[in-house]
Amino acid sequence: MIGARFSLYPMGDDFVPIILKAVQALNAYPLEQETDDISTFLSGEENALFAALEAAFARAIQSDRHVVMNLTLSRGCPGEPGEDVCDPAPTVSQLAGGPSAADATHPHIACQFSLYPMGTHSYMETIYAQIKRAQQNRAVSTVPQHFCTRLEGPLPAVMAQLREAFDHAAETTPHVVIHATLSANSPTGA
């Protein structure tokens, strides 16, 4: 089973309509969805999942508010029902014109993410391999930090890099979790 849990934090008095509008973007995707007062749980096919997450954050960013998305990605959790479905295919933004077009038209965001390959002694090797892979991706800038790795770049490129790590880490361990914080329009700057 592949799924996600995310929250959106628009830093403004009008945070409620911004969140509601962003969450409505999920309706275009065939995913199981449960929203509570803290976060929204999504589960389903991986392409739809990543496209839905990107669409929701992109819509929230349109507000020009400083908006943060807190994201948990999980695959293969033994405590969850169902099975893994993975058929890599273009995401919404890739379909919309590929990374080059995305670079020009999508907002620049900053991200901190942590990768957790569960149930294996060699998890640090898997983590280091994915950091190295991110550092080789010229579409994002990558800086290791305490407890996480920082990515910066256009939203579609950052989402694609998160998915790269999520997919490749699964080659060595079936249960993989990523926690990511995505930040746009920060007054502090990136």
Place this chain on the structure above:
Amino acid sequence: MIGARFSLYPMGDDFVPIILKAVQALNAYPLEQETDDISTFLSGEENALFAALEAAFARAIQSDRHVVMNLTLSRGCPGEPGEDVCDPAPTVSQLAGGPSAADATHPHIACQFSLYPMGTHSYMETIYAQIKRAQQNRAVSTVPQHFCTRLEGPLPAVMAQLREAFDHAAETTPHVVIHATLSANSPTGA
């Protein structure tokens, strides 16, 4: 090495002064601190760490804004320098009057947390044991959810429960991470 990385999200136009004021609360504690545009990294002695985190969130909540804290707790990460220091002692809120007094004077918050015992095949047993332990804690209400466990109760009780899980999980595995989302003053209600 024990440390944390946290962000505060006050949902209002005045989010900048609320964050800055809350982060200033950290100065009262002898901790290593690095703040960037996404989050603040803290490292040091465990009692000071938990007291500082609680103080920062408590100060942000005073604004009466809907405020969320995104928190990563980490101990024993082989990729980090230094050593573990753990000497359980009263936290700030316990010193201020204990759980009963805290119940009456501290805000009710909702929390979703996930526990990651790293580098061990038996991590699910450790996770289930800590969920069971939380369920036995009458100071908080505990509900398992997809990818996380929900806690509700007074801020000091929720922080104490997170620390319980953080400390007890370390008895079976040296590298433990917790991701928690703490929410106060939500218009959706708890």
